[in-house]
Amino acid sequence: xxxxxxxxxxxxxxxxxxxxxxxxxxxxxxxxxxxxxxxxxxxxxxxxxxxxxxxxxxxxxxxxxxxxxxxxxxxxxxxxxxxxxxxxxxxxxxxxxxxxxxxxxxxxxxxxxxxxxxxxxxxxxxxxxxxxxxxxxxxxxxxxxxxxxxxxxxxxxxxxxxxxxxxxxxxxxxxxxxxxxxxxxxxxxxxxxxxxxxxxxxxxxxxxxxxxxxxxxxxxxxxxxxxxxxxxxxxxxxxxxxxxxxxxxxxxxxxxxxxxxxxxxxxxxxxxxxxxxxxxxxxxxxxxxxxxxxxxxxxxxxxxxxxxxxxxxxxxxxxxxxxxxxxxxxxxxxxxxxxxxxxxxxxxxxxxxxxxxxxxxxxxxxxxxxxxxxxxxxxxxxxxxxxxxxxxxxxxxxxxx
Numbered sequence: 281x282x283x284x285x286x287x288x289x290x291x292x293x294x295x296x297x298x299x300x301x302x303x304x305x306x307x308x309x310x311x312x313x314x315x316x317x318x319x320x321x322x323x324x325x326x327x328x329x330x331x332x333x334x335x336x337x338x339x340x341x342x343x344x345x346x347x348x349x350x351x352x353x354x355x356x357x358x359x360x361x362x363x364x365x366x367x368x369x370x371x372x373x374x375x376x377x378x379x380x381x382x383x384x385x386x387x388x389x390x391x392x393x394x395x396x397x398x399x400x401x402x403x404x405x406x407x408x409x410x411x412x413x414x415x416x417x418x419x420x421x422x423x424x425x426x427x428x429x430x431x432x433x434x435x436x437x438x439x440x441x442x443x444x445x446x447x448x449x450x451x452x453x454x455x456x457x458x459x460x461x462x463x464x465x466x467x468x469x470x471x472x473x474x475x476x477x478x479x480x481x482x483x484x485x486x487x488x489x490x491x492x493x494x495x496x497x498x499x500x501x502x503x504x505x506x507x508x509x510x511x512x513x514x515x516x517x518x519x520x521x522x523x524x525x526x527x528x529x530x531x532x533x534x535x536x537x538x539x540x541x542x543x544x545x546x547x548x549x550x551x552x553x554x555x556x557x558x559x560x561x562x563x564x565x566x567x568x569x570x571x572x573x574x575x576x577x578x579x580x581x582x583x584x585x586x587x588x589x590x591x592x593x594x595x596x597x598x599x600x601x602x603x604x605x606x607x608x609x610x611x612x613x614x615x616x617x618x619x620x621x622x623x624x625x626x627x628x629x630x631x632x633x634x635x636x637x638x639x640x641x642x643x644x645x646x647x648x649x650x651x652x653x654x655x656x657x658x659x660x661x662x663x664x665x666x667x668x669x670x671x672x673x674x675x676x677x678x679x680x681x
Contacts, residue, residue, distance in 0.1 A: 283314050284380030287328065288336070289321035291386035291393065292359060293417065293581075294352040295429030296436075296590040297598040301385045301413050302355065303348040304602025306336050309381075314610055319377065324358035324384075325393065329369040331376065348599065352585035361393055367400040374408065381409050381609050385602070387416030387427070391618060392642040398616035411605040412618035412638050415598070417584055420464035422644045423636055425623040428601055431594030431671040433460075433583045434470035440579065442474035442678055445482040445513050449680065452511035453573030454502060454560055457483075458553045460583050461517040465490050465648040467583065469659045471515035473668055474675050482513025489519040490648050491656040493528055498556075499563045501657050506564075518552060518578075528552060550578040591673045597621060597631060604633040618642075629670035 288305050290298055302320070309318050320334035321327045334355060339347075347354050362370060374382070384394040391412045398410035417433035419426050437459060448455045459468040465488020475481040484505045487493060505512040520528050529552045553576030565572045601619045608617055617635045624630040652663040 284378045285317040285319060286315045286381035286383065287319045287321050287333070287374070287377070287379050288355070288383045289324040289328070289385070290353040290355045290357050290415075291324040291384060291390035292357060292415070293387070294357060294585045295415055295417055295598075296351045296432040296584070296586055297428055297594050298352070298385055298415050299350055299354045300348045300595050300598035301415060301428060301602035303344045304599035305383050305413065305606050306339065306344060306602075308603045308606035310337075312606070312610055315381065316378070319379070320355040323356035324360070325362055325366070325370060325397075326358040326360050327356065328373050329366065331373050333377070348595075349590075351587050351590070359389070361389065362396055364400065367397055368404075370397060371401065371404060371406045371408075374406070380407060381411075383411050383413055383602075383605055383609070385413040385415045387414075387418065388420060388641075388643060388645065390415070391421070391638060394618075395616075395638040395642040398638060402615060408615070409609045409612070410616045410638075411609045412641070413601050413605045414619055414621065414641070417467060418461055418464050419466035420646045421620075421641050422646045423620040423622070423641055424646070425621055425631070426466075426671055427621065428594060428598035429584075430466060431591040431597070431673075432586075432589065433467055434473065434668060435591045435594075435672045435675070436583055436586055436589050437467060437470045437579070438473035438672065438675060439589065441471045441483055441513070441515065442481075442676070444577075445474075446678060446680070448482060448511050448513045451573075453575060454506065454512045454514070454564075455482075456514045456516060456553055456556050456560070456574070456576040458516050458518050458550070458576065458578040458580075460579070461489060462519040463489055463645045463647065464519075465517050465653075468515050468517040469648060469652065469663060470668060470672070472659050473664050473672060474678075476678070479680065480509055482511075483515040484509065484512050485657045486515045486659050487520055487657060488517050488648055488653065489521060490650060491653055492523040493520040494523070495559060495563075497656065499560065499567070502560060503564055503567065516552070516556065520552075528555070531555070550576070550580075553578050591671065593671055593673055600631075600633055604635075608635045
């Protein structure tokens with residue numbers, strides 16, 4: 281007997297594997313026979329309030345597989361955060377479409393949006409089962425060992441630094457790369473995954489938001505490395521801040537742009553890289569009495585959506601999160617929840633997919649463990665071998681004379 285229709289949305293920043301989660305949910309719903317229609321919310325909640333849906337009900341396996349292997353959010357995304365009036369419009373659309381299941385793939389802000397919708401549905405008496413499907417390249421969802429999207433972004437960053445290090449060695453200088461990570465340094469830390477032991481490969485310095493950033497210490501670190509190697513490759517998180525918690529990027533501008541969730545816009549600008557490059561040229565150049573070759577790049581949105589580089593482990597796990605979310609929703613034991621990926625103890629690498637309360641994860645931030653950070657400017661080998669390598673998978677091999 282039909283239990284109504286289902287809506288799936290993709291929210292927040294896209295990833296290389298978020299469509300795997302979408303397809304995992306669609307496949308599980310198709311196989312269940314428990315819903316009449318499977319509807320994709322075109323541009324997430326902003327599409328829902330306009331009754332803008334994409335019918336996914338009878339999509340073929342071949343088509344879905346192509347979607348699964350396509351980067352970015354196939355349904356379109358949104359950063360809208362519903363208030364009471366917005367939720368009322370969502371429920372009105374759901375009522376018109378006879379929607380009884382809602383699946384929302386996203387990160388911190390998206391999980392909070394899913395929580396708001398689930399709680400308001402319960403308060404208003406609207407019969408809705410809502411499940412959050414984890415996603416974020418920042419890897420900052422609590423409870424989760426890691427999140428879908430992170431492994432692929434980490435692989436991209438590691439490989440980019442492997443190439444950039446060879447470039448920096450060929451034409452020595454000081455190179456600063458700015459990476460995503462507002463409050464958590466996981467992705468920036470991933471820059472060092474491709475370093476070859478004993479080869480003095482970069483990144484030589486890594487700065488993450490978990491440690492307060494000090495300009496003088498930064499210059500001293502670069503001077504030490506530059507004198508030793510004649511060059512320096514640096515990974516810096518966009519979210520670095522001073523000891524008072526002020527984002528370094530805000531020192532550049534009288535006014536800073538903010539998104540719909542009130543977050544300072546960090547990824548859409550190269551300003552932080554320019555600031556740090558000028559700082560190095562000025563302070564270190566003066567100290568050494570020479571004109572330094574200093575360059576800066578901002579990886580920005582390139583880290584989120586790219587074709588052909590995704591981690592196979594990440595692809596599989598993202599798909600499973602979509603499937604497991606549907607399985608729990610259809611059991612009917614809970615009206616809402618989120619799926620958490622928890623690493624099993626013991627040897628080897630294996631993941632459990634567990635249902636948790638949305639409130640356990642919504643609007644909370646997981647940070648890189650301080651045990652992995654060395655002297656505020658590097659990452660321990662254990663982070664790469666024990667934690668990150670199984671998630672990313674194989675990397676290309678590079679060599680030098």
